[in-house]
Amino acid sequence: MKKPEKGQIWVEHKDTLPEKMPTWQERRILAFGEPMMCVENTFEVGDKAPWHEHVHAQITYVMEGEFDFNVDGEHKLVGKGDSVYMAPHAYHEVICTKPGKVLDMFAPYREDFV
């Protein structure tokens, strides 16, 4: 299991690298290239992605579970199928309230993740 190459067309989930994260369960870098990246994150209740910002625009799609999301100080409880758009430099934080998975999309792609 390893991180995909930039521009790799086919990224099979079984080949992706599960990375244990300091404040949540697991991150897997999925397909990426110019100009975007797809990342799968797994959370247990109480896990969080702490308050931060970055130059990359981000969309988070909730695959399962429930999350207390905070974007620029505005809170919302989001669940399966909901999506959240964060403009470049929007501060955001997420706290897991029911175990689940989210898909994070970044543009440009996260060079700091590879």
Add this chain to the structure above:
Amino acid sequence: MKKPEKGQIWVEHKDTLPEKMPTWQERRILAFGEPMMCVENTFEVGDKAPWHEHVHAQITYVMEGEFDFNVDGEHKLVGKGDSVYMAPHAYHEVICTKPGKVLDMFAPYREDFV
């Protein structure tokens, strides 16, 4: 139910607009803004997204089901958790072999979808 606004932070799935597509079941435009868009598509067996290309880079993430994917003439059977990167102008086609859903990400966002 309606399409979200460009740059809308919170997009609840229940508020999104299901659009019947000519060759597959349903498309829902989810969160989008500069420079990307997230779209959910639902397929039954035999449904297809016909051979086409566009200026937008695309990543497709398979949420459930199985699909015969063709990118620039190379075929692969992809399933749950797999992701596919398509560079700008890469020709692609997808045929559903087990019912399911995919998440399509585009950068730049699809102005032609809104």
